[in-house]
Amino acid sequence: MSTKNIEEKQYLLRFKCDTKSHLTVLDHDICMTKCPDKICTIFCPAEVYKWEGTRMQVGYEGCHECGSCRIGCPYQNIKWEYPKGGHGIVFRLA
Amino acid sequence: MPEKFDVIVVGAGPAGTACALTCARNGLNVLLIERGEYPGAKNVMGGVLYRQQLEDLIPEFWKEAPLERPVIEQRFWMMDKESVISFGYKGLEWAVEPYNNFTVLRAKFDQWFAQKAVEAGALLINETVVTECLVENGKVVGVRTDRPDGEVFADVVVLADGVNSLLSKQLGFHKEFRPDEVALTVMEVINLPKDKINDRFNLEDNQGCTIEIFGDSTKGNLGTAFLYTNKESLNIGVGTTLSSMIKAKLKPYELLDYLKNHPMVKPLVAGGESAEYLAHLIPEGGLRSVPKVAGNGVVVVGDAAQLVNAIHREGSNMAMHSGLLAAEAVIEAKKRGDFSETSLNSYREALYNSFIIKDLEKYKDAAHTFEKYPQYFKEYLPMMNRAASKFFTVDGTPKRDKQKEIIKSVTAERGTLRVIQDLYRAWKAVK
Numbered sequence: 336m337s338t339k340n341i342e343e344k345q346y347l348l349r350f351k352c353d354t355k356s357h358l359t360v361l362d363h364d365i366c367m368t369k370c371p372d373k374i375c376t377i378f379c380p381a382e383v384y385k386w387e388g389t390r391m392q393v394g395y396e397g398c399h400e401c402g403s404c405r406i407g408c409p410y411q412n413i414k415w416e417y418p419k420g421g422h423g424i425v426f427r428l429a
Numbered sequence: 430m431p432e433k434f435d436v437i438v439v440g441a442g443p444a445g446t447a448c449a450l451t452c453a454r455n456g457l458n459v460l461l462i463e464r465g466e467y468p469g470a471k472n473v474m475g476g477v478l479y480r481q482q483l484e485d486l487i488p489e490f491w492k493e494a495p496l497e498r499p500v501i502e503q504r505f506w507m508m509d510k511e512s513v514i515s516f517g518y519k520g521l522e523w524a525v526e527p528y529n530n531f532t533v534l535r536a537k538f539d540q541w542f543a544q545k546a547v548e549a550g551a552l553l554i555n556e557t558v559v560t561e562c563l564v565e566n567g568k569v570v571g572v573r574t575d576r577p578d579g580e581v582f583a584d585v586v587v588l589a590d591g592v593n594s595l596l597s598k599q600l601g602f603h604k605e606f607r608p609d610e611v612a613l614t615v616m617e618v619i620n621l622p623k624d625k626i627n628d629r630f631n632l633e634d635n636q637g638c639t640i641e642i643f644g645d646s647t648k649g650n651l652g653t654a655f656l657y658t659n660k661e662s663l664n665i666g667v668g669t670t671l672s673s674m675i676k677a678k679l680k681p682y683e684l685l686d687y688l689k690n691h692p693m694v695k696p697l698v699a700g701g702e703s704a705e706y707l708a709h710l711i712p713e714g715g716l717r718s719v720p721k722v723a724g725n726g727v728v729v730v731g732d733a734a735q736l737v738n739a740i741h742r743e744g745s746n747m748a749m750h751s752g753l754l755a756a757e758a759v760i761e762a763k764k765r766g767d768f769s770e771t772s773l774n775s776y777r778e779a780l781y782n783s784f785i786i787k788d789l790e791k792y793k794d795a796a797h798t799f800e801k802y803p804q805y806f807k808e809y810l811p812m813m814n815r816a817a818s819k820f821f822t823v824d825g826t827p828k829r830d831k832q833k834e835i836i837k838s839v840t841a842e843r844g845t846l847r848v849i850q851d852l853y854r855a856w857k858a859v860k
Contacts, residue, residue: 337619337703341682344706378674380615380681380708399708402593403613406606407671417464420575421556425470428618428705429534429664
């Protein structure tokens with residue numbers, strides 16, 4: 336079957352998760368007070384970012400390491416590094 | 430491991446591997462560092478690889494490389510909600526050697542390509558992140574990796590670390606990219622039996638078709654979608670500039686599902702089995718976003734140098750060619766024993782005299798024009814679809830009257846003067 340939503344898409348992937356996040360929201364207050372759209376929760380292609388009322392939950396385990404959140408955050412509020420060597424997403428096909 | 434190499438290449442994608450391969454063949458001591466589990470594990474592309482630049486490195490590579498199908502037909506769709514204007518070119522000269530381009534699956538292809546560099550003598554180290562360039566007295570002298578005692582030294586460091594190129598940013602070669610300089614693209618690989626692909630796309634075995642889709646595929650936003658045939662799967666994807674994605678508040682995966690369910694697309698992918706979902710940024714800022722590409726002891730190649738021609742979907746071929754040009758400059762620098770910026774600027778010169786920068790120069794205003802003036806994708810494509818429908822529907826209206834009606838409806842919507850301005854501006858952006 337062809338996937339119908341992001342959960343099914345993410346389920347197709349292989350990840351070798353690090354124990355430590357390679358993505359860090361620097362200041363959750365900025366998300367709360369300055370960023371009504373919380374746009375990273377919309378454009379992130381893996382739905383890594385979820386707003387939980389007072390803080391940004393970062394599901395780094397499903398990250399594609401594309402870099403969009405670092406560039407797209409209107410407040411440069413995301414510290415973005417690569418996962419440790421050999422960790423993170425493992426594309427098997429394309 | 431010797432402490433010091435002639436060359437350290439960061440990133441085993443098309444650019445880095447091409448550079449490592451050429452340096453190794455010329456007797457240089459090369460370390461190729463890849464952060465993925467294997468080359469290709471982090472790399473994504475829609476799937477079209479042009480032949481010429483790889484053939485320059487590996488003659489008749491198609492006889493051994495893991496390729497999918499040679500592309501013999503390229504279609505372009507200007508799509509509205511329930512219609513499409515289609516044009517394209519199919520030629521059997523592309524079905525025989527030496528071919529023009531191929532669809533490829535990168536995880537397999539990149540491993541094969543990197544193996545070629547290894548066979549030529551390069552040392553490939555996977556699962557290793559380069560965290561920074563080591564700089565001494567204004568010269569890059571090596572890299573720090575995330576391995577224990579992870580400092581390695583070289584005369585030249587080649588940055589082939591991809592679109593995000595944190596390393597060239599660290600060196601101050603470019604600032605952080607703006608959201609309108611990158612395109613966020615998502616795709617799926619959808620398995621489909623070979624016979625179905627051949628029937629649906631009017632192909633024989635070992636013949637491929639590509640479709641580039643503009644208009645409603647991105648809901649009128651600046652970007653494109655694509656549908657490419659592999660041997661027994663399809664690559665279907667869609668992307669827009671990150672700025673458009675943000676402005677329109679689009680979820681990229683929902684845009685992909687919208688595309689898969691579009692009535693013009695759905696029958697082509699029906700019954701397929703999703704095998705992988707991938708997201709990646711494409712550097713689409715064009716010439717104005719190309720950073721400094723040579724410094725003291727360092728050069729920048731491929732996506733890291735923003736070498737992508739989005740209009741012609743060329744990137745991996747430019748990456749390979751830039752890797753080759755960088756290698757030639759490094760080899761010459763080694764002969765001179767001079768790895769200063771002045772010496773390595775021979776790479777910059779070669780790059781700017783090649784088709785790569787010439788093509789980026791040709792289209793330097795295209796992305797900016799279409800981003801600034803959204804009417805091309807948002808208004809003209811639907812307008813053209815309506816015009817085609819009207820013109821080809823036989824209802825007793827004389828053709829000349831239909832023509833008049835179409836022109837009148839276009840100028841009524843946009844205004845005669847604005848139509849002329851729009852046409853002139855679009856022509857100027859791609860001439």
